Amino acid sequence: MLGRRGIVFTVDAMFALAVTIPLIMTCFVIVSSTTPQIYNSKDLYMSMSDSLAVLDEDYTLRDAVTSGGLSTIQSYLNSLPSNMCANITIYSSASMPVLSARTAGCTQSNFSSVAIRHFLANTNTYYATMRGWYR
């Protein structure tokens, strides 16, 4: 009699575990599928966009094209917050890359956000892309 009751309890407990564990795992997957990526992307975009606006308004982008030098852009990229990396590439109006610089010590990440801004140099139109990501 006691043996039978023990078997029933065991089977019952195993059945309960078989139902509960997948259910809890499913809930866990659903809850953890929420990623802050879109918010990170927006923050990064705003940051990259602001940075490009600054570099455009103070003619750093134009001067880089006319002089062919990247030192000012490079030092700007190196002075970004330590958790942030970025790459600036300047293209001609025919979409040919002209200049490119990246924050020192950074490697490209899969997750990034890109801002684009155009400007004039030597009466020609160029555009700069600034791709940013977190270290």
Next chain:
Amino acid sequence: MMKRGMLFTVSAASLMIAITLISASYMVRNRNTERLAIASMAGLRMDQITYDIGNRMHQEILKTNISVRRRAGYVTITIVQPDIMSAVDHYRKMMDYRNFVETAYAAMNGVGIRLPGLDNTLRIEPFGAVMQVNGTAFRFYVGDKQALVNISLSVSVNETLPEDKLGIPEEDPGQPIVDANYSRNGSSILFGTRPQHPDQKNAEFYKSFRTDSPPIKHDVSYISSQFGSEGTDTGALRVDVYNLHANITRLDITYTAPNSTVRVLAGNISISYPIIGMTKETEIVVAQG
């Protein structure tokens, strides 16, 4: 015993269903929030693109600097326009820019961009005035002639040849006053203040230059400006140059101030964001006051 077992089972099942429902609703709410965040991101990008295209466009491409200032019941539109010369094709420059934005720039941003009405022309509302510059010709059609009070034009030329003929039109008392001041190397070479009827074909403020070496040639180069009718248009201020390079260092057009905001417009921007099916259309406001 059996009843207690049932109670446990029902409680456990209720708990699990509750957890499942909470998780599902959390997921749905989260998806909605993400959708809103994506739309907000798209809006942000479109704002940024609009600003990037419209900001300083005429200043950088055509070197046109235009501002609107209100004071004591009047509103003055001030224009600085360098490089009135044959070597500059203002229309082509704007068309090249427009083509660049609508193709390469739009593709790089992953959006569709159209710039209807964008060329070398600016409109000033609510006066219905139009400004246009192209090569050796500058035009300003004042629009609302009743509201027009005064036009003051200052132009510098780079000509080094000796001065030649000078022409200043007759006065039309009671009409809008037109000031013309031409200079070179900081010295005035023509100055005239004349009331001019906006509907008549008035004479020109004219200054030409000559060669002194034989045979002497007159009117080798010149600058002229005229306010009045031009073809079928009336209330037209035109500035023309021939064989020289002129800069409008300042053009003030004064009107009686309207109740509404005076806006200088340069066509429209239409941006379509295909991912979320959003389209934004807005006017390009170069200046307002």
